[in-house]
Amino acid sequence: MKPDEIRKLDAYFKRVFQNPRLEVKARPRKEDSAELYLGDEFLGLVYKDEEEGDYNFSMAILDIDLA
Template identity: 45%
Template sequence: MDERAIRKIEGHLRGTFANARITLMPRPKQKDSAEVYVGEEFIGVVFEDEDGDGSYVFNMSILAEDLP
């Protein structure tokens, strides 16, 4: 995933969730995805869609210990 795509998705997520603290960081060993953070907390991964049509998939796990 190139820097332009990362910034475009980052802007979209910031606007959608009204949170300027969302950042995307390229993954060092994977070229098709980026890690998603809110501040310093890792929350998920964005992957390029397999269709290659410019779509992306945001994957976020919610662990049982994180729930009240």
């Protein structure tokens, strides 16, 4: 993703979830997605649908995290 897209997504997540510790980061060697972190903890991936111009957020929830 382009740096301006990452900045916009970063601001969006911080605003929507009211948490300034959220951070969107570029992925090494991947240009179609970015990573979302809360501090040092990886939360998920944000993908861009090039055809539609929309973004999709994907977050895996592990069984051990629910215990």
